[in-house]
Amino acid sequence: xxxxxxxxxxxxxxxxxxxxxxxxxxxxxxxxxxxxxxxxxxxxxxxxxxxxxxxxxxxxxxxxxxxxxxxxxxxxxxxxxxxxxxxxxxxxxxxxxxxxxxxxxxxxxxxxxxxxxxxxxxxxxxxxxxxxxxxxxxxxxxxxxxxxxxxxxxxxxxxxxxxxxxxxxxxxxxxxxxxxxxxxxxxxxxxxxxxxxxxxxxxxxxxxxxxxxxxxxxxxxxxxxxxxxxxxxxxxxxxxxxxxxxxxxxxxxxxxxxxxxxxxxxxxxxxxxxxxx
Numbered sequence: 001x002x003x004x005x006x007x008x009x010x011x012x013x014x015x016x017x018x019x020x021x022x023x024x025x026x027x028x029x030x031x032x033x034x035x036x037x038x039x040x041x042x043x044x045x046x047x048x049x050x051x052x053x054x055x056x057x058x059x060x061x062x063x064x065x066x067x068x069x070x071x072x073x074x075x076x077x078x079x080x081x082x083x084x085x086x087x088x089x090x091x092x093x094x095x096x097x098x099x100x101x102x103x104x105x106x107x108x109x110x111x112x113x114x115x116x117x118x119x120x121x122x123x124x125x126x127x128x129x130x131x132x133x134x135x136x137x138x139x140x141x142x143x144x145x146x147x148x149x150x151x152x153x154x155x156x157x158x159x160x161x162x163x164x165x166x167x168x169x170x171x172x173x174x175x176x177x178x179x180x181x182x183x184x185x186x187x188x189x190x191x192x193x194x195x196x197x198x199x200x201x202x203x204x205x206x207x208x209x210x211x212x213x214x215x216x217x218x219x220x221x222x223x224x225x226x227x228x229x230x231x232x233x234x235x236x237x238x239x240x241x242x243x244x245x246x247x248x249x250x251x252x253x254x255x256x257x258x259x260x261x262x263x264x265x266x267x268x269x270x271x272x273x274x275x276x277x
Contacts, residue, residue: 005037006089016072025066028056032070036083042094043087044080047071163207166198176215183219184230193219193228 007030012018017029035055036045045055049067053060056070063070074081094101172180172194180190197218200206208214222228 005034006086007033008085011083011085014073017066017069020066020069024058024062025069028058028066028070031056033083033086036086037090041082041087042090043084044082047076047079047081163209164211165205165207166201166211170198170211173212176212179216180219183223185228186231189231 011033012030015029017025020026020029032045032052032055036043039045045052049060049063052058052067052070053063056063058066071081074083172190177187177190180193181187185193197215200218201214206214219228223230
């Protein structure tokens with residue numbers, strides 16, 4: 001019914017199982033109350049040894065052995081047992097917030113049926129359909145990978161914002177291939193760039209709401225730190241600045257390394273006589 005389980009201290013004090021000598025029985029009494037809150041109707045449980053064993057984390061034999069003390073303080077009616085104080089709290093909440101609870105239930109139902117249209121930020125990971133993919137991942141008809149990254153659909157519906165791991169079989173979309181081209185990379189660099197990005201994302205267990213944006217950010221950072229170097233020789237002037245900056249930084253780093261190596265050689269030679277280098 002709600003995420004927080006309303007277990008009051010005086011409820012536990014009134015349960016004989018909570019005062020039992022066996023700590024497993026004590027924990028079982030708390031586990032039963034927790035399970036009852038998420039049951040329907042709230043505050044009740046099926047009076048079945050197998051079900052009670054699953055809820056209490058005891059064995060079925062232990063449930064039968066301690067059934068009298070575990071059910072003490074509960075109202076047994078037919079095939080269900082009800083903890084009256086908890087049921088009363090649930091009824092008060094349902095009466096005061098019936099409309100809001102019903103609206104939330106309807107919203108969750110719709111979101112689970114069509115998370116790609118209405119967003120799935122309210123759906124827990126273990127409740128999300130296993131086939132659901134991030135909104136930015138679209139089926140690829142030509143690259144043979146099954147997935148590619150592109151822009152969200154221009155639909156007027158709000159897209160899902162939940163962060164997801166990089167989908168299996170993901171690859172470059174036409175849009176991101178064009179982005180690499182405009183940044184100064186040659187087509188023969190694309191496979192290596194994607195492979196390095198995939199290793200980076202999976203190796204760190206990254207999750208992202210928009211993997212296309214994550215890829216563009218990674219490429220920009222790679223260029224800034226000279227880890228990715230676009231090839232020159234392009235006829236598009238817009239491609240040249242990023243490539244030239246990357247190559248210039250790479251050259252500066254190499255020059256600095258050479259100067260530093262020469263300085264160290266001179267220091268060593270000076271210990272043995274006049275500097276001849």
